[in-house]
Amino acid sequence: MKKLLLSFILIVSVAAQAQILEPVKWSTSFEKISENEFDLIATATIDAGWHVYSQSVPEYGPIPTTFVFEGSTNFLKKGNTKEGKGHEVYDKVFELDIKYFEDEAVFKQRIRLKTTDAFVVNGVVEFMVCNDTQCLPPNEVDLSFDIPKS
Template sequence: MRKLLLAVTALMITFAAKAQVESHVRWSYAAKKTSATEAVVLIKATIDHGWHIYSQTVKEGGPVKTSFTFAPSKEYSIVGTPSEPKPITRFEKVFNMNVGYFENSVVFQQKIKLKSVKASAVKGKLEFMTCNDSKCLPPDEVEFSIPLGK
């Protein structure tokens, strides 16, 4: 009986692994100090061929736009909003509107003001939605912690 239970458990784990969420975007991070009191955080999306993610400026009623939430900290403060390059813009029938999006890769940049020389990392999360010409995946959230270095 115990062997049967182990076999069933192993099968369930195998099926669960195959049912994992489809992902077509990989995120990477870096930070660059621009002075003793300022830095720029770089958040890069590398997007599989044929897929895209949306700009931060998509209007309401469209797809889920890429957005960033930075954790409050006594070590740093956020200056303005994340910047992005000019997106590709096209009319998407499914949303009945023009939308801005990025293919292949995109780097978002966020300026920060350092309140402490001991500031160690910028933390937060990002939300995005990935689509191709035939389907969209559910929106996804990714937490990040970006070391500031010395």
Template sequence: MKNLFLFTLGLLLSFSASSQILNPVKWSYAAKKISKTEAVLYLKASIQNGWHIYSQNIADGGPVKTSFSFKLAKDYKLNGKTIEPKAIIKFEKSFEMNVSYFEKAVIFQQKIKLIGPQALVKGTLEFMACDDHQCLPPENVEFSIPVS
């Protein structure tokens, strides 16, 4: 009876461990006014060790690149494109091409022109996280960044 209990417990624990949801990337957001009419948005990905996310600059046929979509609003306008720091470039066999990616952490920046004294910038971002053995399905994340 004791062996049956231990077997059942071991089986349940193994199912529980294999069904854990992987979430290797956490996003955080901030904004900083640089003048009365301009601000910079900061969209930071904190990435668990062993994982990476891809640059915005990936050629067709590769992994899902990180992308940002900002909702139109009357209290701000985008000023240029979303910028990123220099990425790591490496040939990945699974895609048979050089890819650009980030490990540990990356901060994307978007300048905006303020129409009023404050704004609420909303949008969505898409990214894909991979490690040396697997890629997770692309994920869409909604964000809301107050600027005051």
């Protein structure tokens, strides 16, 4: 009887783990713009049928995508994080015209180096992902960018 109960608990816990949805995967890279400027690039790969919202959404809409970068004496942030074109469509869930990204979203933050040493830029992205019938709770993902010695 104990083995049967243990087997049942194991099957239920495996099934519960399979129910966790993570339709967005984040990756980081950088692009050297000049001797002392780099673009930090955060790329969201989005599962089919899902979408991630823009950094700019209407009032009463979803949680916008936001980026926060840890301050450092090694660099200076230049301007705001830029995003790709995306799609502006009527969102059935929020009943609003909203800009969002499907398949892939690319965000770029320009920085100016204040050192020639290698260093790491750490940040966090907060985003909300939805499909045509549901939205998942907002999620935060840590981002890390390894800037090489120049």
